[in-house]
Amino acid sequence: MQAQSKTKAANKLDVRKIFSRLGPLLALVVLVILVTIMSPTFVSPANLLNLLRQVSINAVIAFGMTFVILTGGIDLSVGSILALSGAVTASMLTSGFAAPLALAVGLILGAIFGLFNGILIAYGKAAPFIATLATMTIFRGATYVFTNGNPITGAKMNNSFLFQFMGRGYLFGIPFPIIIMIVVYGILFVLLHKTAFGRKTYALGGNETAARIAGVRTKVVTMLIYTISGLMAAIAGIILTSRLSSAQPDAGTTYEMDAIAAVVLGGTSLAGGKGRIFGTLIGALIIGTLNNGMNLLGISSFYQQIVKGIVILIAVLLDRRSSNNG
Amino acid sequence: MKQSFKRFLMVAVIAAAAIFTLTACGNTGLGSSSDSGSKVTKKAPKDLKVGVSLSTLSNPFFVSVQNGIQDLAKKNKTNVQISDAQNDTAKQNNNVEDMIQKKVDVLIINPVDSSAITPAVKDANDAGIPVITVDRSSDGGKVLTLVASNSIKGGQMAAKYLIDKLGKNAKIAELQGIPGASATRERGKGFDAAAKGQLDIVSKQTAGFDRAKGLTVTENILQGNGDIVGIFSQNDEMALGAVQAVKAAGKKITIVGFDGEADGIKAVKAGDMAATVAQKPEEMGRLALQAAYDHFNGKTVKKNIESPLSLVTTEDANK
Numbered sequence: 001m002q003a004q005s006k007t008k009a010a011n012k013l014d015v016r017k018i019f020s021r022l023g024p025l026l027a028l029v030v031l032v033i034l035v036t037i038m039s040p041t042f043v044s045p046a047n048l049l050n051l052l053r054q055v056s057i058n059a060v061i062a063f064g065m066t067f068v069i070l071t072g073g074i075d076l077s078v079g080s081i082l083a084l085s086g087a088v089t090a091s092m093l094t095s096g097f098a099a100p101l102a103l104a105v106g107l108i109l110g111a112i113f114g115l116f117n118g119i120l121i122a123y124g125k126a127a128p129f130i131a132t133l134a135t136m137t138i139f140r141g142a143t144y145v146f147t148n149g150n151p152i153t154g155a156k157m158n159n160s161f162l163f164q165f166m167g168r169g170y171l172f173g174i175p176f177p178i179i180i181m182i183v184v185y186g187i188l189f190v191l192l193h194k195t196a197f198g199r200k201t202y203a204l205g206g207n208e209t210a211a212r213i214a215g216v217r218t219k220v221v222t223m224l225i226y227t228i229s230g231l232m233a234a235i236a237g238i239i240l241t242s243r244l245s246s247a248q249p250d251a252g253t254t255y256e257m258d259a260i261a262a263v264v265l266g267g268t269s270l271a272g273g274k275g276r277i278f279g280t281l282i283g284a285l286i287i288g289t290l291n292n293g294m295n296l297l298g299i300s301s302f303y304q305q306i307v308k309g310i311v312i313l314i315a316v317l318l319d320r321r322s323s324n325n326g
Numbered sequence: 327m328k329q330s331f332k333r334f335l336m337v338a339v340i341a342a343a344a345i346f347t348l349t350a351c352g353n354t355g356l357g358s359s360s361d362s363g364s365k366v367t368k369k370a371p372k373d374l375k376v377g378v379s380l381s382t383l384s385n386p387f388f389v390s391v392q393n394g395i396q397d398l399a400k401k402n403k404t405n406v407q408i409s410d411a412q413n414d415t416a417k418q419n420n421n422v423e424d425m426i427q428k429k430v431d432v433l434i435i436n437p438v439d440s441s442a443i444t445p446a447v448k449d450a451n452d453a454g455i456p457v458i459t460v461d462r463s464s465d466g467g468k469v470l471t472l473v474a475s476n477s478i479k480g481g482q483m484a485a486k487y488l489i490d491k492l493g494k495n496a497k498i499a500e501l502q503g504i505p506g507a508s509a510t511r512e513r514g515k516g517f518d519a520a521a522k523g524q525l526d527i528v529s530k531q532t533a534g535f536d537r538a539k540g541l542t543v544t545e546n547i548l549q550g551n552g553d554i555v556g557i558f559s560q561n562d563e564m565a566l567g568a569v570q571a572v573k574a575a576g577k578k579i580t581i582v583g584f585d586g587e588a589d590g591i592k593a594v595k596a597g598d599m600a601a602t603v604a605q606k607p608e609e610m611g612r613l614a615l616q617a618a619y620d621h622f623n624g625k626t627v628k629k630n631i632e633s634p635l636s637l638v639t640t641e642d643a644n645k
Contacts, residue, residue: 039428047427054420149505149532153441153465168445240416244442245466248415249505295424301383301410 023318024266024282031286035293042296049175055288056177057236059281061255062262063188064232066280067225069263070192071204072272073128075226077117078233078259079252080139085110086237087147089163090247094154099162107234113139114230118223136256144249153246167242177239184235185281188228192277201225205272261308262287265315286311369431369622371402376618377425379418381438381462383410385535385563386587387607388436391460394611395434404615413504415442422446426453432470432618436460440508456621460614462508470621473614473631477509480603481516483637484582487601488556489524491580498556499529499547501540501564509535513560513584528554533564540567548575556580562590562602569598586638594643601639609633 035042042048061078068075089106093099113135120131157163169176192198200221203211212218236255241247265283268275290311294304378395380388392408399406407425411418415438425433426449433450437443440462447467450457456470463472488498500517503510510532521527529547533539540563547554548571557572557579559565565583572579583590586604593599610633617627 041428044427047424050423050427054423057416151439151441151506243419243445244415244439245445246439246441248439248442251416253414291420292424295409295421296428298407300408301412 024279024286024315027265027315028282028286028289031289031293035289035296039293039296042293047292047296049173049178051288051292052178052181053175054292055284056175056181057239058255058258058262058287059181059284060184060232060236060239062259062266062280062284063184063277064229065256065259065263066266066268066275066277067188067192067201068128068229069205069260069268069270070201070272070275071222071225072208072270073121073222073225074132074260074270075114075117075229076129076132076256077113077136077139078229078236079255080136080143081110081113081230081233082237082240082252082255083247083249084113084139084143084146084237085234086241086251087143087152087247087249089238090152090157090241091146093157093160093163094152096156099160103163103166103238106238107231110234110237111227111231114227114233115223117230118226121226122219122222140253147247147249149249151246151248158245163238163242164245165242167239167244177243180235180239184232185277189277197221197224202273205274207273258287261312265312267315283315366621366624368624371404371619371622374404374432374618374622375428375430376404376406376432376434376615377422377428377430378406378408378434378436379411379421379425380408380436381411381418382413384412386589387561387563387585387605388461390587390607391436391611391614394608395615396611397608398612398615402619406615411438413438415439418443419446423449426450426455429453430455432456432458432621434458434460434614434618435464437462437464439504439506441465441506456618458614458617460610471617471627471629471631473610473617473633475605475610475633475635477512478516478519480584480605480635481513481518482520483603483635484513484558484584484601485517485520485525487637487639488558488580488582489521491600492525492556494524495526496556497526497528497551497554498558499531499544499551499554500527501543501557501559501568502530502532503535503560503564505532507535510560517558517560525556533559533567535561535563537563537567540564541570542567544568544571545575548572548577552577554579557582559583561585562587562593562599565590565599565602566593569593573598586636591638591643594638594640597640599640601637604636604638606634 065075085106088109089102092102092105117132117135120126121128165176167177171179192201200216203216204218204221208218240251262283263280264270265286266279268279290308294307380392383389395406409421411421418438422433422435423446433455435443435457437459443464444466447457447464447469451468458470459472461474502514528551531543531547533543540559544567557568559568559581562583562585565581566589568581580600583599583602586602590599590602594602613631613633617631621627
């Protein structure tokens with residue numbers, strides 16, 4: 001491999017590029033084949049839909065996280081935003097507000113929480129890790145205050161067809177969360193790869209000073225990106241609240257870690273500037289396949305955590321090697 | 327840019343194709359409809375595939391439930407698969423759905439939260455898989471039976487003990503479990519009802535059934551209410567945390583726990599805890615699996631199976 005790439009200097013970059021792009025996909029394919037051999041139930045259509053529905057929540061959060069990480073930032077507050085906006089939506093429903101209004105308020109709140117993160121980082125010049133660590137705690141605390149520590153549930157909430165449909169509905173036989181995931185993916189894909197905003201996102205992560213000199217309004221872009229991340233967390237919150245038919249005060253705890261793992265598994269560099277949203281989708285699918293597959297195989301949950309950690313480690317080490325060589 | 331657009335198109339086409347294929351056999355609406363057969367096909371214990379979903383295996387109590395199930399299963403050569411929800415409601419729903427996909431014959435579920443488990447129980451109902459709940463119930467869906475201790479009675483036992491030991495109007499604190507969980511509600515209900523007018527509950531705080539939280543919450547309570555003479559903790563784990571806090575503060579406080587797990591009994595014997603309302607978690611696990619055997623043997627199973635309770639005190643334990 002080494003010798004080959006030396007002689008074919010012209011092709012070297014392409015081969016590596018293709019490999020690094022397709023690496024996660026390859027890993028997923030291998031994983032799927034392995035799990036299928038050990039447990040044929042895995043590829044039954046019912047289980048695949050089940051798997052995709054399980055993945056949808058993490059995937060939607062991770063799509064938003066991809067933008068954040070592409071700028072070299074991080075958003076630790078997504079799990080708390082998920083819980084708080086889910087709780088607000090749930091309490092509006094139980095007190096009799098119309099479902100479209102309750103859902104809209106939940107989503108708008110999520111976006112506002114994200115915007116708040118963005119302002120702290122763009123104008124407060126706070127390091128993203130610290131700023132979102134603080135807001136993670138604040139939003140979680142607010143959720144406990146708002147819910148009084150109790151899960152929110154009620155007959156009125158479960159009478160709303162629209163709300164129930166979000167997490168438990170089927171459209172043409174496909175669970176609705178999967179449809180949401182695909183639509184969100186489509187929109188964010190176009191936003192990232194087809195628009196000026198997407199190019200600015202990459203520019204910001206590559207070299208912020210250069211981006212600013214080139215005329216990118218970095219503060220606006222940063223705020224928008226964290227707003228997107230907050231909005232995605234709120235969407236995930238509505239799916240989760242609907243799926244559980246109750247808003248749990250501790251919902252979404254450690255979801256930020258799963259989302260970051262999906263982004264990293266998908267080949268996006270934590271240093272920013274390099275990565276693709278397609279990779280994140282694959283990363284989320286890898287995590288979902290691991291969870292679902294190991295459950296089907298009856299592997300103890302203690303070992304499951306070790307396996308997941310090792311997979312993430314391998315992905316990061318491979319990523320480091322490829323970026324060093326490049 | 328061009329390449330990525332091509333890839334986007336490819337993904338879109340594949341997705342569209344997938345949707346189209348599935349449309350042919352799919353339905354739209356809420357949940358997939360299927361009739362759950364009410365007739366039971368008899369199965370011997372050794373032919374049963376049992377899916378078990380436990381709320382957490384970081385709590386020795388549920389490890390004991392697991393042991394009870396596994397011991398009985400081993401004796402009868404029953405195939406048992408255990409999953410651990412790590413106290414995460416969403417994870418538990420995923421675990422249960424995975425086991426439904428695996429087509430287990432019966433599900434034994436110990437819910438993290440009684441309302442959040444409802445959709446998973448309904449999914450199991452749709453798939454015609456009977457559900458047995460342990461320790462906590464499900465708010466919705468059809469459940470074959472609930473195996474649990476009578477928590478209200480247990481709460482009363484704890485209150486009576488504290489009244490006898492500390493006298494009327496003694497100042498005490500109450501450590502509450504995970505908010506909304508049925509064990510929290512019922513233990514609290516039984517205790518509060520029996521303590522009304524007899525004990526002075528000066529502080530009620532939640533410590534989430536967790537030892538570390540029990541420690542910090544008790545530390546805080548002792549800061550605010552240094553004159554308490556008794557603590558009722560809704561489980562042993564929190565009580566053991568309270569023991570450490572009380573020791574560190576150099577106080578003598580009568581602590582009553584709930585569950586009777588191994589560490590709790592040890593602390594009662596040592597005199598660190600005055601008493602615990604002992605459940606028999608292993609028995610609980612056994613009773614749950616036995617209910618599954620009975621169901622598949624064509625017997626009718628009671629809607630509620632009561633698991634035994636007993637008050638273990640320092641005096642009794644050292645006799």
